[in-house]
Amino acid sequence: MAARKSSSTVIELASANPGTERLLGELRRRIVCHELPPGARLREQDLANEFGVSRARIRETFGILEERGLIERIPNRGAIVTRLEADKVKELFEVREVLEAQMVRLATEKAPPETWDALIELFGPSMDETLARNDFDAYAEANYQFRRQCIAAADNEVLSNLLDSLYDRTQVLIRRLVLVPGRAQEGIRQHRGILAAMRAGQAEEAERLKRANIRDARDWFTNYQKYLL
Amino acid sequence: MAARKSSSTVIELASANPGTERLLGELRRRIVCHELPPGARLREQDLANEFGVSRARIRETFGILEERGLIERIPNRGAIVTRLEADKVKELFEVREVLEAQMVRLATEKAPPETWDALIELFGPSMDETLARNDFDAYAEANYQFRRQCIAAADNEVLSNLLDSLYDRTQVLIRRLVLVPGRAQEGIRQHRGILAAMRAGQAEEAERLKRANIRDARDWFTNYQKYLL
């Protein structure tokens, strides 16, 4: 189960400035993969030293991270990585449910049907063996490819940014959820259905199935909450 | 048609710091109501002088405004208010469509039916007279109330923040769209239908109607684009 550097969502948006980009991207990465766990304190001077920049730039970066919901700042007390409460996770799922469904719908409407053949192959029978080997990295990578290609086909920057932001906040949970016995198999099964609808150009059906898929993920999460949070 | 200070969306989130809150809130207000029109240049020193703070705080505020999509920053060239292109508007509508529909669904599911009686009264026959008088402020205020009460009932902070952010970016367009002959009447009609479904506890039907409502608004916008942008 070699660590793969897959699934790194990238949000371009904020200032093309190369230095700021590196700083923001690296902090985002550490938070998203729990290298900086929820509740971890972020000291401005420490980070300034490590990245070789002044505290002013750290503070500006903190502003953006807070806006994205990745950290929380308390006046005069500093910044900590946002803790994920169970109800906040529920809220995130309620929003993902409709946004990912819309992503699939738009992708189906805007891209030619053969676009999805590669993904159908990726989610094909070979994926069953992959899962049988407990190769969760390969499974996560497949899900990542699905997201990326849908986002690209949906051709909607606003939607793309929102989904990336939501994904950042739930990425760790999703990776843990995959470990629950049976969840990955069910996820595969559902994605095959979604892709079949997309291949057939049935945008509305694909949207409905994707929505059901996220709702189901939320239900699994609720059931295994105590193991996942 | 006295100017009313209604419809000011408030995003609490960012740093409870009172000074920053004032700065961010005021800049947001000026951008949203086009007191600072799209393309307007924002000079750091000018704003620093006006608000009596240092440029560092202006810059941190700029980072947040850029993250919200309200301004764009070009390295070494400064910040300008984001211009709304026609395709960006289309993207915003594609996202609003599903988020507002979900808002209505969740509100219907989570709040008791009698919650909506006040809004049903507000959108009742008296609103026809209001529109006959071309009192668009009162109409905008009613729409604002609908939003606020749904948001409150939906009880989902993530959704609330996203909707506020989207609304900030389209607020001016919506206010202009109301001027198009017939649009306001149609909006009222559709909201009566949505509220009826909500009162009856038909969450799914309310969601469907709200979605159709936003799609319709998008279509009107497309048709009258040249007058609105």
Added chain:
DNA sequence: GGCGGCAATATTGTCAACAATTTTGACAGC
């Protein structure tokens, strides 16, 4: 008159120092 180069000005990018506030740790009293 129009155009390119060049200096003067204006604006943004970065930083290090100082002030205000919170946290830490030592110490006396019960």
Added chain:
DNA sequence: GCTGTCAAAATTGTTGACAATATTGCCGCC
């Protein structure tokens, strides 16, 4: 031993100054 008090240290909040870059205005030249 526990607790409250107070000074020391650490951390955040804020600022003004300096460097780098872009814009503006001037002047000679074609």
